[in-house]
Amino acid sequence: MELKFHFFPAAFPDETLHSVLSRYARLCGGHSRKAAFAGDRAAISYTQNVAFPCRLGDLAESLPPATDLSVSKIITCHTVLPYYAPFLTDDQVRHARTSMAGAGKWLMLKLGVNASRIEVASRVRFCPACLNEDIVRVGAAYWHRVHQLPGVLVCPHHGHSLKVVDPSWYSRNSWQLHLPDEDDVQAHSYQVDADLEAYPVLRQIALRSMQLLALDLKPLSPTAVRSCLVQRAVELGLTHGASHRLDLCRLAAHMAGVFNALPAAWEYSILGESPADLPATWVTKLLRRPRHTHHPLKYIVLATALGVDLAHLQCSDKPSTPAVKRSSPTGVGYPKAKLSKALLEGLEGLPAAVWELALAGCEARQIASVLGVSQVYVYRTIRAVDGGSQVWKDARFQSKRLRRRATFEVEYRGLQAHQCKDYMWLYRHDRNWLSGCIAKHAGAHTSRADNTDTFATLDANLAEQIRCCAQRLRAGSGKPILISRARIGRELHVLSRLEKQLSKLPLCARALEQTCESIEEFHVRRLQWAKEKLADEQRSVTRSALYRTACIRP
Numbered sequence: 113m114e115l116k117f118h119f120f121p122a123a124f125p126d127e128t129l130h131s132v133l134s135r136y137a138r139l140c141g142g143h144s145r146k147a148a149f150a151g152d153r154a155a156i157s158y159t160q161n162v163a164f165p166c167r168l169g170d171l172a173e174s175l176p177p178a179t180d181l182s183v184s185k186i187i188t189c190h191t192v193l194p195y196y197a198p199f200l201t202d203d204q205v206r207h208a209r210t211s212m213a214g215a216g217k218w219l220m221l222k223l224g225v226n227a228s229r230i231e232v233a234s235r236v237r238f239c240p241a242c243l244n245e246d247i248v249r250v251g252a253a254y255w256h257r258v259h260q261l262p263g264v265l266v267c268p269h270h271g272h273s274l275k276v277v278d279p280s281w282y283s284r285n286s287w288q289l290h291l292p293d294e295d296d297v298q299a300h301s302y303q304v305d306a307d308l309e310a311y312p313v314l315r316q317i318a319l320r321s322m323q324l325l326a327l328d329l330k331p332l333s334p335t336a337v338r339s340c341l342v343q344r345a346v347e348l349g350l351t352h353g354a355s356h357r358l359d360l361c362r363l364a365a366h367m368a369g370v371f372n373a374l375p376a377a378w379e380y381s382i383l384g385e386s387p388a389d390l391p392a393t394w395v396t397k398l399l400r401r402p403r404h405t406h407h408p409l410k411y412i413v414l415a416t417a418l419g420v421d422l423a424h425l426q427c428s429d430k431p432s433t434p435a436v437k438r439s440s441p442t443g444v445g446y447p448k449a450k451l452s453k454a455l456l457e458g459l460e461g462l463p464a465a466v467w468e469l470a471l472a473g474c475e476a477r478q479i480a481s482v483l484g485v486s487q488v489y490v491y492r493t494i495r496a497v498d499g500g501s502q503v504w505k506d507a508r509f510q511s512k513r514l515r516r517r518a519t520f521e522v523e524y525r526g527l528q529a530h531q532c533k534d535y536m537w538l539y540r541h542d543r544n545w546l547s548g549c550i551a552k553h554a555g556a557h558t559s560r561a562d563n564t565d566t567f568a569t570l571d572a573n574l575a576e577q578i579r580c581c582a583q584r585l586r587a588g589s590g591k592p593i594l595i596s597r598a599r600i601g602r603e604l605h606v607l608s609r610l611e612k613q614l615s616k617l618p619l620c621a622r623a624l625e626q627t628c629e630s631i632e633e634f635h636v637r638r639l640q641w642a643k644e645k646l647a648d649e650q651r652s653v654t655r656s657a658l659y660r661t662a663c664i665r666p
Contacts, residue, residue: 115152115174123181124250126325129168129190130161131255134289148289157216159289161236161255163192163225164208166216183213192257194328195321196223198422199408202331224405230262231407233379233605236282237274238292238301239267253293258322263379263409265304266311268318273304273311280593306375313373313416320412323423334402337411337422342399344418357526358399364391370417382605383413387566400526466493470504473511513542520546524553567616575619577604582627591663592637595629638662 121139123132137148149155152174157167168183175181187193187209197205204223211219220226237260243253258264259274266273281300290297306314345351350363364386371384386392394410397403415422462483469479476490494500516534523532529550538546581600585593593599601607614621629637642661646653659666 115150115155117175117179120175120179120181123190124246124252124254126257127190128161128255128257128260129165129186130159130289131291132190133159134291135252135254137289138291160286161260163196163231163260164212164216164219164223165191166212166219167214169213184209187212188328190257192261192325195261195325196408198324198329198332199403199406199411200331201404204405205331224407228407229382229605229608230379230409232602232607233382234260234262235279235378236260236277237264237304238277238297239270239272239274241270241272242267243292247293253291255292258318258325261321261325261409262407263412264318264321265306265375265378266314266318268315268322271311271315273306275301275303277301280588304375305377307373310373310375313370316416317409317412320416320421320423321408324408324412327423329423332422334404338398338402340420341414341418344420345399348418355525358396360390360396363395363399364389367391367395367417370413379409383410388569463493463496466490467497467500470494470500471507473507473509475508509541517542517545517549521549521553524549567613571617571619574604574606574609574617575623578620578623579627592634592641594631594634595627597624597628600624600628635662635664638664 117136119139121132121135133148140148149159154167154170158165158171168186172181172183172186191212193205193208193212196208200208200223207222208219211217211222225231236255238255239259242256242259246253258268264274277297278300285296292298342351342356345358345363346356348366350359350366351357352359367386371380374380374384376384383392383394386395394406395414398406398410398414411422414420462485465483466479466485466489469482470490474482476487479485479490480487494504497503516537520532520534520538523534529535529546535546578600581603582595585595585599585603597610598607601610609617610620610624614624639658639662642658643653645661646657651657655666
C-alpha cells in the first residue's frame with residue numbers, strides 16, 4: 113500500500129529531515145518507523161539520521177498538498193549537502209541531488225565520503241540551551257543541522273559545549289525516531305569535554321561551518337581556494353622567500369599550536385595525526401595542489417588556523433605558481449622540422465600557410481580554426497606532400513615534448529617527481545632528459561624528512577590503544593559486544609589502516625590476535641551475562657530463556 117500523509121508538521125529553521133520525521137512519528141503516538149510509516153519500504157531511506165538521505169522524491173509525493181516541502185527545498189534547507197557543496201565539483205553536486213531524489217546508488221562513494229575517516233569519527237550532538245529555547249519558542253525540541261556537522265563541538269549560537277549521544281547506544285536504536293528531549297537520549301548522552309582555551313577556536317570552527325551551511329554556495333574554484341590559503345601562509349611567514357615554497361618546520365609549529373588547543377578526540381584525533389616535526393599530510397596536500405574533492409572540515413580548520421574566510425572568498429582564479437608560457441599557434445617559438453626545399457617546392461597560398469602551422473607542431477583542429485578551413489582539407493594538404501605525414505608527426509611530437517618538459521620543471525619545484533602529471537609521459541618518451549632534470553634539481557627535495565620510522569612509532573602507539581580499547585569494551589556495562597578487529601577499528605577510527613596496512617604493523621597484529629575473541633568465546637560471555645540478568649530479574653533460568661536473552665540462535 114502506497115504511503116500518504118494525512119497531516120505533516122511544519123519544518124523548523126535548520127532542522128534535519130530526520131528530526132521532522134521524528135516529530136511526525138511522535139505525533140502519531142510513538143517513535144517506531146514501522147508503525148509511523150505503515151511499513152513503507154522507501155521510509156528506511158529517508159528516515160535515517162544520515163548526511164545524505166535518499167528517496168526524497170517518494171517522500172515529497174507522499175506529503176499533503178499544502179506542505180511547502182519540495183525535493184529541492186528539503187535538500188537545501190534540511191540536509192547538510194550545502195555544507196559539502198563548495199568543495200565538490202559541479203558534476204558531483206548534480207549527481208548528489210539526483211541520487212538523493214532517487215535511490216542514492218553509489219552516492220557516498222562518488223562524493224568521497226566513504227574514503228574519509230572523519231565521517232566515522234563524527235557523532236550525533238545537541239545543545240541543551242537550544243533544546244530549552246526551542247521548546248519555549250516553537251513548542252518542540254528538534255535536531256539542528258549545524259550541531260551534526262563534523263568538528264562542531266560548540267554551539268555557534270550560545271557558545272556552550274554540545275552534548276554527545278553515546279554512539280554504541282544510538283547504533284543499537286537507529287531504527288527508532290528519537291528527539292533530543294526524550295529520556296532515553298538524555299540518559300545516554302554526555303557533555304563534550306574540552307579545555308577553556310579550546311573554546312575560541314571551536315567557536316570559530318562552528319561559526320564558519322554554520323556560514324557554509326546557510327549560504328548554500330556553489331562549488332568553489334579549487335585553484336582560487338588554494339591561492340587564498342597559500343597567500344595567507346606567505347603573509348604569516350610560513351614559506352621560503354620569493355619562491356613561496358612551504359617552510360615545513362614553521363608550518364608544523366603553527367599547526368601544532370592550533371591542535372594543542374583543540375581536544376584530542378573525535379574528528380580532531382584524526383586531523384591532528386602528523387609525523388614528527390612535520391605538518392599533517394592533509395595540510396600540505398591542500399597547500400601544494402588544488403583539490404577538487406576534500407572534506408570540508410579540513411578546509412575549515414586550515415582556514416581557521418591561517419585566518420582565511422572561506423564563506424566570502426573573493427580571490428581571482430589564478431594559480432599561485434607561474435603558468436607555463438605557451439607560444440601562439442603561428443609558429444613563433446615552436447621547433448621547425450628539417451624539410452628540404454624540394455619538399456615544399458611549388459607550395460604557395462593556403463597550402464603554404466597550412467604547412468607553416470604544421471611545422472610549428474599544431475594539431476589539425478588548430479590549423480583549421482586559424483585558417484578557416486576544414487580538418488579534411490588540412491589532412492589532404494599534408495598527405496599531398498611526399499613524406500609529409502611523418503614530418504608533421506615529428507613536429508607535433510617535438511612541440512608536445514617541449515610543453516611537457518616546461519610543465520614538469522614548474523611542478524617539480526613543489527612536488528616529488530612521480531607526483532607531477534607529466535612524469536609518466538616523459539619517462540616513456542624522454543627518459544634521458546627526465547633523469548638529467550631530476551638529478552639537477554634533486555637538491556631541492558633532499559631537505560624533506562625521512563619517514564622510515566613513522567610506522568614503527570605508529571605501530572607501538574596503536575598496539576597500546578588496541579589493548580586499551582579491547583579492555584574497555586570487555587569491561588563495558590550492558591549486553592556484551594563482540595570484540596573483533598572491525599569493532600576495534602571503528603572505535604579507534606583506524607579500520608581502513610588495519611585492513612590495508614596490518615602487514616606493516618606487527619605489534620598491532622599481535623595485539624589484535626591476543627585481544628580479539630572467537631564467536632564461541634563471545635557466545636560464552638553473552639550466555640553468562642544472560643544468566644546473571646535472568647537471576648537479577650528473578651526469572652526462570654531455562655535454556656530457551658538464556659538464548660533469547662543473549663540473542664543467540666541455538
